Amino acid sequence: MRITLTGNYCVAYAVKLARVKVVSAYPITPQTTIVEKISEMVDEGEADIRMIRVESEHSALSAVYGAASAGVRSFTATSSHGLLYMHEMVWWVAQARIPLVMAVVTRTIGPPWNIWTDHHDIMDQRDTGWLIAMAENNQEVLDETIKLFKITEDPEVFLPGIIGLDAFVLSHTVEPVDVPDQDTVDSFLPERRQPYVIRAGDPLIMGNIPSDLVRNARMRWDVHLGLRNAEVVIERVDREWGKLTGRYYGGLTECYRCEDSKYIMVGIGSWVGDMRIAVDSLRDEGYPVGLLKLRYVRPFPARRVYEVVKGSRGVVVFDRSISAGSAGPLFLDLASHIHAMRLGVPVKNVVAGLAGVDVGYKDFENIVKRFVEEVEGEGWVREFLEFYPGR
Amino acid sequence: MDVPLTIRELPREKYVLPGHAACPGCPEAIGLRYVGMALGRRAILVIPAGCTSIIQGLSPGSGLAFPIINVAFASSDAVAAGVSAAKEVLGEDAVVVVWAGDGATSDIGFATLSGAAERGDNIIHVCVDNEAYMNTGIQRSSQTPRGAWTTTTWRGKAEPKKNMPLIMLSHGVPYVATASVAYPLDFIEKLRKAVTIRGFKYIHLHAPCPVGWRFDPSETVEIARLAIETGMWILFEAEGGRVTISPPSRPYMDKSRRKPIIEYLKRQGRFRNITEELVRELEREVDEYWNMLIKLSSQ
Numbered sequence: 033m034r035i036t037l038t039g040n041y042c043v044a045y046a047v048k049l050a051r052v053k054v055v056s057a058y059p060i061t062p063q064t065t066i067v068e069k070i071s072e073m074v075d076e077g078e079a080d081i082r083m084i085r086v087e088s089e090h091s092a093l094s095a096v097y098g099a100a101s102a103g104v105r106s107f108t109a110t111s112s113h114g115l116l117y118m119h120e121m122v123w124w125v126a127q128a129r130i131p132l133v134m135a136v137v138t139r140t141i142g143p144p145w146n147i148w149t150d151h152h153d154i155m156d157q158r159d160t161g162w163l164i165a166m167a168e169n170n171q172e173v174l175d176e177t178i179k180l181f182k183i184t185e186d187p188e189v190f191l192p193g194i195i196g197l198d199a200f201v202l203s204h205t206v207e208p209v210d211v212p213d214q215d216t217v218d219s220f221l222p223e224r225r226q227p228y229v230i231r232a233g234d235p236l237i238m239g240n241i242p243s244d245l246v247r248n249a250r251m252r253w254d255v256h257l258g259l260r261n262a263e264v265v266i267e268r269v270d271r272e273w274g275k276l277t278g279r280y281y282g283g284l285t286e287c288y289r290c291e292d293s294k295y296i297m298v299g300i301g302s303w304v305g306d307m308r309i310a311v312d313s314l315r316d317e318g319y320p321v322g323l324l325k326l327r328y329v330r331p332f333p334a335r336r337v338y339e340v341v342k343g344s345r346g347v348v349v350f351d352r353s354i355s356a357g358s359a360g361p362l363f364l365d366l367a368s369h370i371h372a373m374r375l376g377v378p379v380k381n382v383v384a385g386l387a388g389v390d391v392g393y394k395d396f397e398n399i400v401k402r403f404v405e406e407v408e409g410e411g412w413v414r415e416f417l418e419f420y421p422g423r
Numbered sequence: 424m425d426v427p428l429t430i431r432e433l434p435r436e437k438y439v440l441p442g443h444a445a446c447p448g449c450p451e452a453i454g455l456r457y458v459g460m461a462l463g464r465r466a467i468l469v470i471p472a473g474c475t476s477i478i479q480g481l482s483p484g485s486g487l488a489f490p491i492i493n494v495a496f497a498s499s500d501a502v503a504a505g506v507s508a509a510k511e512v513l514g515e516d517a518v519v520v521v522w523a524g525d526g527a528t529s530d531i532g533f534a535t536l537s538g539a540a541e542r543g544d545n546i547i548h549v550c551v552d553n554e555a556y557m558n559t560g561i562q563r564s565s566q567t568p569r570g571a572w573t574t575t576t577w578r579g580k581a582e583p584k585k586n587m588p589l590i591m592l593s594h595g596v597p598y599v600a601t602a603s604v605a606y607p608l609d610f611i612e613k614l615r616k617a618v619t620i621r622g623f624k625y626i627h628l629h630a631p632c633p634v635g636w637r638f639d640p641s642e643t644v645e646i647a648r649l650a651i652e653t654g655m656w657i658l659f660e661a662e663g664g665r666v667t668i669s670p671p672s673r674p675y676m677d678k679s680r681r682k683p684i685i686e687y688l689k690r691q692g693r694f695r696n697i698t699e700e701l702v703r704e705l706e707r708e709v710d711e712y713w714n715m716l717i718k719l720s721s722q
Binding site: 053054056082084085086087088090091092094095096097098099100101102103104106120121124230231232233234235236237238239240241242243247 | 516
């Protein structure tokens with residue numbers, strides 16, 4: 033079925049198609065229309081979902097954590113301050129190894145109050161043990177949300193996952209989307225699997241004090257290993273989805289015109305669409321530029337980055353958030369891996385699009401041209417970190 | 424509750440086992456035993472940070488024979504709501520109980536509790552009230568009574584105890600009750616009644632703590648009983664908002680039958696420096712509360 037949907041409605045449709053049993057959320061702009069749509073589906077009898085309409089985001093994630101621990105597929109969604117408010121539970125869910133899926137409609141953080149997109153909220157979760165996917169368009173939002181249920185419930189992973197979509201650019205903008213039918217999704221998604229289920233009569237205790245700190249330390253490391261395992265699972269599940277629907281996205285990353293490129297732009301989220309246009313026009317002008325889109329921030333696709341960056345003359349990483357006092361988080365991940373792998377490729381970090389500032393393909397073109405000239409003139413980057421406030 | 428429960432009818436199966444890590448004389452270990460007797464294998468416990476985080480003993484073992492989800496401090500009623508919803512979806516029988524201290528109930532977890540109560544989530548919240556943050560070392564809570572020493576109120580707490588049972592009654596939930604570790608049959612009957620009622624149920628369990636209240640660990644039950652006999656703690660239940668004074672407290676509706684509150688206070692080191700004036704003030708508060716409850720129960 034091909035219909036026009038906003039990114040938020042894509043999430044709602046995916047949740048329904050995945051046969052989620054319990055949803056709990058607290059309204060926050062720009063996430064609100066996700067839960068509104070799900071509520072409507074429930075009230076109209078289109079979806080068999082229990083809604084727990086909680087009093088805060090901390091409780092929203094707590095409630096779905098309880099439901100998921102008790103054995104059912106569960107979902108929540110939030111943004112910005114809501115995500116920060118539930119941050120304690122974000123950690124708790126991952127360390128308890130309970131698979132569930134959360135949509136994060138990326139929005140900047142106050143003060144001042146501002147509802148537009150940047151990535152400070154979602155990037156703040158990157159150490160917690162969750163898988164973090166970022167979508168470029170509404171079709172990818174729908175597809176990746178469905179896939180995340182399968183990926184997170186894989187025994188090699190058993191971790192929760194976030195589907196990230198940019199505020200308004202995706203969440204409130206309609207695009208034509210292929211919505212798979214229920215049979216297709218049913219054939220793709222198996223029964224829910226999880227490492228343990230809390231049930232009456234079975235005296236299983238989750239989370240009491242450890243007698244052995246080394247064991248506790250291994251549990252912590254095992255979360256890291258679960259995310260590393262997820263690299264393989266994400267790739268496999270994406271291929272399965274591709275066979276079923278004709279939409280294979282490239283697993284952890286997607287390369288656009290990288291094969292014969294000398295310079296690589298790197299980005300995540302909706303502005304990757306503008307980067308594609310920039311690549312095309314830069315190519316027309318003779319700049320050998322390619323684009324590496326990271327579809328997952330966690331697990332960080334280090335191997336893919338290595339393969340793409342190896343042999344290139346320079347990389348420019350676009351971050352839509354900054355780890356204040358250091359640099360953009362994507363850059364930090366990418367540069368440290370490149371350096372550790374002794375690639376010897378100059379990397380520049382451009383921090384742009386903060387607080388919802390619009391950055392279009394012209395901006396990308398100009399920034400990349402300057403970057404190419406800088407590297408070709410100097411042999412390296414003069415300043416590795418550049419702030420692009422916008423026009 | 425027509426035919427009173429007797430000890431002979433209680434199940435012998437144990438849910439608090441050797442290897443638990445409670446202090447000597449711990450009222451929470453006593454209370455958990457009664458939860459086991461009341462609910463048996465139907466119970467799933469959701470436990471936020473607090474003394475019972477420790478009492479369970481060390482993983483991978485445990486000194487409690489319940490299924491338990493340990494959760495972050497302010498999250499327990501929401502987690503329980505999720506567990507309860509999932510069990511209903513799955514068609515599995517379970518009684519989901521939040522076992523939370525006074526901090527997790529009336530302070531850090533209050534918004535979560537209030538939210539679950541207002542929604543009518545099908546859970547039982549037991550507030551095991553030892554009247555201070557005992558797990559972190561006896562700091563004042565909103566449940567600490569006026570005049571009590573804690574490590575954050577060295578000269579005695581200036582403010583009165585927040586009245587949680589009445590706050591929960593104001594939520595319009597179908598069942599609110601108070602209980603005491605000194606009256607196991609009363610507590611067990613209340614838990615069992617709560618199970619039969621759909622929606623949000625609140626039971627506030629008075630739990631004297633020898634470590635924090637400064638009395639000998641052998642006297643826990645005695646102190647708890649004195650609280651009832653002096654009228655400092657009143658056992659009642661409210662079904663559908665209708666208040667009934669529970670049998671153990673009924674004699675003390677008559678003020679002349681109550682022991683002077685000083686008999687309760689003087690047994691506890693935490694009230695060592697209490698002034699006569701403050702004792703009179705507490706006495707007045709006890710009388711006022713009794714009058715209010717008697718009025719509510721006669722409506």
